[in-house]
Amino acid sequence: MNVETIAIPAPDDFYEAFCREHEALTPEESAAFNIRLIFLLANQVADQNVLHACLDAAGAHGV
């Protein structure tokens, strides 16, 4: 899992695009959107170790 260097291309673009998606959403819709996005991304990552490491890193113990 890479947490040291950014690999997202044009990170500010992505941040903006991600927030734009959320701006129009209710908290409930936003949570739903995130779930769909995460499963789509997980399918792109396609690496069990990385996925589990990301689950850990995102959890309360990770941050």
Next chain:
Amino acid sequence: MIESTRDGYRIPTFATYAPSNEGVRTRHPVVVVGGGLSGLTLACDLAARGQRVVLLDEDDTVGVRGSASRGIVYAQKSLEIFDRLGIFDRIASKGVAWSIGRSLVEDEVVYSFDAARGNLSCQPPFLNVQQFYVEWFLAERLHGHPLADVRWGNRLTDVRANEDCVTIEVEWSGGRYEIDADWVVDCGGLNSTLRNRLALPTYPAKGAERWLICDVRFSDARPDERWTWLRTAANEDRAVWRHPMADGIWRIDFQLDAGDDTEPSEETCCALLRRLLGPDVAFDLVWYGPWASRTHLLDDFRCGRILFAGDSAHVFPPFGARGGNSGIQDADNLGWKLALVLSGKAPERLIDSYDIERRAAAVHNTRIASRSLRFVSPGTAQVRLVQEQVIALARRYPFAQALVNTGRLSEASHYEASAFIGFGGGSSVPNARIELADGRIGAVVDLFRSGSSFILLTREHSQLTVANAMLKVLSIGQGAETDIRDPTGELIERLGLSRHEAVLIRPDLHIAGHLDDVGQGSVRALLAKALGAGPPNIPWE
């Protein structure tokens, strides 16, 4: 045997066994307590192996609670075991074979599978039939067997473990008596008396969600497939399961409102069915009953000379038909071990492998079935949201369909490498079609129908001769000179024989291990390991 009619089914009633000499305590090699799927399979298996067996059952018929269909899905490994025991044809002519499952949301299919892909077995992936029919066919098989002493209407009331045997107290309509046994196998189900008498902890838990089974007769042109609706307006946006069974009867299982604990009535069932089937379909409600999912698991499937199999030892959430099918595999795993230990051909230590292998299988089944339960009945609002969004993805994108989990159906267990299983072993050998040396077409189980020999399958013609009563050596290949021919080569591939020289197959058709260099010494060592007679200094112990 008298056949009587119950709920429109014809069901056998068996004569109560009356002991001939109540005052005298007799001793038996094996007593199996409980004539459900597990106990009947085990008793048939032992008898087929040439082992005398006593079977006790408190009831005088098959099935429970009237004619509840109970376990209806028999998975391939169970069907292969039934083939070995000689009752597959009867089950197949009664039941409904299927391989395709579909999960739906309203009328949209969000996931489907076809388990027939890559099937090498002579048995279909699944066959649906009411549990009492399977029990009936097993009981009939047993009644015809001279080594089986079947005691209907005889109930175990108490148990005492002694140094070298187990004493059990039995009650029947005419009184009570005691018998001694070298080994007792408890197949007494969820509320086993024997297990309760020993006060062994099982850590029971009951799920919050509730379901209602309706066994319904109606005619339908739809194909024989398993359909599971995760949500349908016909059941107030809750789930419905629908399976074909024998006699033109369907199992329709309605997910109920978890908060509503009113006892469902016949009217409730008919109203639900009317909504699901539409106004024009004539139907006949054969049986109904509510259920909630339960789990329990014994710490140890062996307690001295007492062994536990089936629901007595483990209960899983019912998703994936793992309950009955795992009890049948417990029996399949234990039969040959008891037969070999009792005939002095294997050390008693072999029995330890039963707990190692089947408890691990139960832990695995609990995990797999619990995942389906989580998908179908999310426990919290957040987890429900995850489920809903995964379903939303599945409706749009094919990749997400694989996440839809309405039950991962029971498969043959895989046993991990252990003191008894060599590296790379543990998987089950499919009951593939083979050509025997004399040109007859047969199947793998034909090599294992009686006795408890191991079979070493070697590539092409082997010069190996191992003088051992426990072992048959057979060559497999495509040439005319081999003992067994595998015309397509698919079985050879599945057995790992494209990479290894030989494979040792246990009497339960699980692989004991592979060999790369086949010689007297290596074969003997692997056989000794599989029998529990290997060197005692095994690293993992």
